[in-house]
Amino acid sequence: MLRPNRMISTAEVRSVIEHGEVIENYPEDTRGKSCLIVGYGESKRFIHVVCAPKEDYLTIITVYLPKKGKWSDAFRVRKKS
Numbered sequence: 827m828l829r830p831n832r833m834i835s836t837a838e839v840r841s842v843i844e845h846g847e848v849i850e851n852y853p854e855d856t857r858g859k860s861c862l863i864v865g866y867g868e869s870k871r872f873i874h875v876v877c878a879p880k881e882d883y884l885t886i887i888t889v890y891l892p893k894k895g896k897w898s899d900a901f902r903v904r905k906k907s
Contacts, residue, residue, distance in 0.1 A: 834889050838867035842875045843884070849902045852876075860887060864901050872901040 846865025853859050860878035867873040876887040892901045 832891060834867060834873060834891070838873055839875055839886065839889050841865060841867065842873050842889075843877065846873075846875065847902070850904070857885070857887060860885075864892070874901070 842863055842865030846863040848861045849864050850862040851859075852861060855878065858878045858880070860876060863875045863877065865873055865875070872892055873889065874892050875889050878885040878887060896905055897903065898905055
């Protein structure tokens with residue numbers, strides 16, 4: 827909350843889910859099958875959304891701005907540690 831430039835709006839999350847690209851699948855996640863989606867937010871900034879589709883709803887697990895040092899290929903490929 828102290829860094830407004832890092833805040834992510836509900837509209838941005840919705841846009842990523844509706845128009846983004848699934849870049850990782852987690853079929854064995856303890857919370858149930860889930861995936862990582864990358865998409866654009868305001869000002870064309872990249873946003874990652876981890877979510878788990880259920881029969882009647884979508885669970886949002888986490889949403890964050892990916893760090894350049896950890897991702898390549900327009901934040902679509904996780905860099906090896």
